[in-house]
Amino acid sequence: KLLNSRFNEMLQIINESSTRIKTGVVLFIAMFVIGYIDSYFIFWLVFGIMLLISISEAKKLFNLKSDSIYVYTTLLWIAAYFYPKPEDLIFIVAIAYASQLAYKKTLNVHMFLPLLYPTASFLFLLSLYSEYGSMTLLWLLVIVASTDIGAYFVGKSVGKTKFCETSPNKTIEGVIGGVVFAVILGTLFSTNGISFVNALIISAVVSISSVFCDLFESYLKREADVKDSGTILPGHGGILDRTDGYLFGAIVMLVLLRVVI
Numbered sequence: 005k006l007l008n009s010r011f012n013e014m015l016q017i018i019n020e021s022s023t024r025i026k027t028g029v030v031l032f033i034a035m036f037v038i039g040y041i042d043s044y045f046i047f048w049l050v051f052g053i054m055l056l057i058s059i060s061e062a063k064k065l066f067n068l069k070s071d072s073i074y075v076y077t078t079l080l081w082i083a084a085y086f087y088p089k090p091e092d093l094i095f096i097v098a099i100a101y102a103s104q105l106a107y108k109k110t111l112n113v114h115m116f117l118p119l120l121y122p123t124a125s126f127l128f129l130l131s132l133y134s135e136y137g138s139m140t141l142l143w144l145l146v147i148v149a150s151t152d153i154g155a156y157f158v159g160k161s162v163g164k165t166k167f168c169e170t171s172p173n174k175t176i177e178g179v180i181g182g183v184v185f186a187v188i189l190g191t192l193f194s195t196n197g198i199s200f201v202n203a204l205i206i207s208a209v210v211s212i213s214s215v216f217c218d219l220f221e222s223y224l225k226r227e228a229d230v231k232d233s234g235t236i237l238p239g240h241g242g243i244l245d246r247t248d249g250y251l252f253g254a255i256v257m258l259v260l261l262r263v264v265i
Contacts (some may be wrong), residue, residue, distance in 0.1 A: 031246065033238070035145060039138040045085075047133050049143075052081045053125040054243050061233040061242045062118040065224045073118055076100075080123065090127040090134070091258075094119065121220075122244060125251035132258045136265075138197045144210065144257055147190040151211045152218075155182030168246035169170040171222040179215055202264045206257060214249030215258040221248035 061066075080097050084090035097119060105111040135142050147192050158177020167174040190207025191200065198206070221244060225233060226245055234242020244251075 005106065017123065018226060021049050032145075032149070035141075039142055041207060042138045044134065047138075048081075048085050048130060051126055051130055054247065055123065055241045056124070057082060057234070058180070059118055061244045062122060065228045065244075066114050066117045068112065068118070069115055069229065070112060070115070071114060076128040077118075077123060079111060080127075082128055084127055088134070090130045091124065094100065094124045094127055097195030101132040120155070121224075122251050123245070125254055128260045129250065129254040132254050132261075135258070136195065136261055140257070143190065143193050143195055144250060144253055147186045147207050147210045147255050148214045148258075150186040151182040153182070153215050154185030155179055155215070158182065158185075168219065168221055174219070174222075183208065183211045183214065186214075197265065199264075206260045206264070210253045210257050213252040217248045217250075218225075220252070221245065 020236055053139060055077065056074065059073055063073065076097060097114070099114055101111060101119065105113065112233055113206055129141075132144065147171060154176040155174070156182025159173075159175045162181075163175030163177040165176040167176050167179055185205060187207045190204045190211065194203030194207070221233070225231065232241025233244035236242055237246050
C-alpha cells in the first residue's frame with residue numbers, strides 16, 4: 005500500500021508538471037544538438053541571445069528603465085568573442101560604468117546589478133566552454149539539471165522541513181535529495197582527466213552553488229513582487245528562471261577546474 009501510494013504521488017507530480025517537463029526536454033535536446041555541432045561561434049551566438057533576453061528580465065527585477073544597458077552588453081559580448089578570457093572584460097565595463105557615474109552623475113547606480121547578474125555569469129559560461137570544451141558544459145548541465153529534478157521530486161514526495169524563508173516551497177529534504185542525485189550523476193558524467201575524488205567534490209560544490217543561485221533568483225523575484233522573471237519558456241517562466249542554477253554553477257566550476265587541472 006505504501007509503495008502504491010508513493011507511485012501514485014509520483015504520477016500525480018509528473019502530470020502536474022507535464023508542461024515543465026516537455027519544455028525541459030526540448031531545451032535539453034537543443035543544447036545537445038548545439039554541443040554536438042561544437043562551434044565556438046554558435047555557442048557565443050546562443051549565449052548572447054540568452055544574455056540579452058536575461059538582461060530584459062533583469063531590468064524588471066532591478067527596476068531599471070534605461071535601455072542603454074543593451075548597448076553596453078552587446079559591445080561587451082562582441083568583445084568577448086575575440087578576447088581569450090571573456091570574464092576579464094567585466095572589469096573593463098565596471099570601470100566604464102564607474103567613470104561615467106563619477107563624471108556625469110547621471111548613470112543609475114543600479115545599472116551595475118545586471119553587470120554582475122547575469123552578465124558576468126554568461127561570460128564565465130563562455131570561458132568555461134572556451135577553455136574546457138562542450139563536454140564540460142554537458143557536465144555542468146547534468147549537475148544543475150540533476151539538482152533541480154532531484155530536489156523537485158524528492159521535495160514533492162517526502163519534503164516537510166522548510167529550507168528557508170526566501171523560498172517557502174523549497175525543503176531541506178528536497179535540497180539534500182537534489183544534491184545527492186547531482187553528485188551521483190555528476191561524478192559519472194565528469195570529463196576525462198578528472199579524478200573520481202575531484203569529480204565528486206566539483207559535482208557537490210557546483211550542485212550546492214546552483215541551489216543558492218536558485219534561492220538568489222527567488223529573492224530577486226520576491227523583492228520585485230513577480231512570480232517569474234519572464235514568460236518565454238512555458239512551465240519555466242523566463243530565461244533567468246531556467247538558467248539561474250547555471251549562472252552560479254558556471255563560475256564555481258570554472259574556478260575549481262582551474263585549480264585541479
